[in-house]
Amino acid sequence: MTPGDLLALAAQSCVDAAKLLHELPVEVATKGEFDQVSTADLEVEAFLRRALAVPGSAVVGEELGAASAPITWFVDPIDGTRNFVRGIPLSCISVAAAVDGSLVAGCVLDPFRDELFTAAVDVPFSVRSAGLVIQPGVSPRPLVLTDIPLPGSPYSDEMDLLASLMAVADVRRVYSTALSLAWVAAGRADAAANLGIHPWDVAAGSVLVRAAGGEFRSIGSDGFVAGRGEIVSWLAERLEGIVS
Template structure:
């Protein structure tokens, strides 16, 4: 399948929900809960995914769609990974750090992806030829060691604290001490896009789903950065700009790096 056509379709689907998300942003939409009170969902998550599915299915009938809200449907190629709002808690409370993430895989390999920031209208795209932001090539380059670097993370999550206990807090403390700055912005896909663009230097998280990381992982790799972990399976992930000294980093002790 042609990666350019897949990317164009993903971009069309992402843009299709931009007006709705911008209009609903800072309207304080009603929030429902999925797993627990740390895991919110709004009517706009579900409606946006329905719109995205409609575009994808119209262009590639019968293809598989794996969505955060609607689960897995279809039986053919390509396989689409869709997060209609990555960073729902931010979106629902009025913090301008969330995005739409769509990736396409063929024969088990990621071939196209977009991370779309509807507030800033930034489109981070990746395919065989490279990675771009709003059509301009991006390069994943920046700091080479912790003390110069900005780390974006979602660790420790409530589940991490439940599983790791005090060690989770100690690990986070080591990161805070080692890095020039540590930030928890709240959107995995947008964090990865920023590392791809060289706007941040590293990102680490646990228990990610493919719809969280697939597009961002492709962005990082196509921009010349490093992504560790399997973006098409649930699990931990670690990404950094090209040239970063991971072996000397506080991140070297994470499970994903050991693998």
């Protein structure tokens, strides 16, 4: 399958999964001290695993485990579960495809706004939206999306980083990493940065950002900075200091 084929399958799977969300009753359980999981997370991931089950493929998912194969799918059924279960419309479905370890396609779908963000190798970044779309404007200060500091973080100095960041940038806390990266790719924000992330949080979003002309930098084993402009290097330097 070509990257375009993988993207088409990922996008259709996300669209169908969003329809499923409208039918599912949502019950919530705790998952660790600071996290939650809903029945919707489990049902949507199970659906995506079935929809993406092409020969020679395996799934790395947030809720139902991981496996490896020549084609690897990275699946986050609901990125931003804590928002989702409270009815806050800041969450998304995220699917990415890697071939022999290299990410080649990514899809993020916002089920609340019916926005689909897609890109792949040789397939340009695009946004399909059924809602109000405003062309991003220019601001004298960069807009940065970050959830730092997160509750229970093992890192120190995160509050100092947040204070320093707020002195040079506008800051928004979204609590959905994949959605934040999709918005950076679309030019709605200049950068996104987080710690404590997992591969399924950033796989699709990193494809989108790079396809849109931005950069994605991994920081340590569980952090990243993505975006455009000088703020990316500014954030990377400070995050590297925290994780080291």
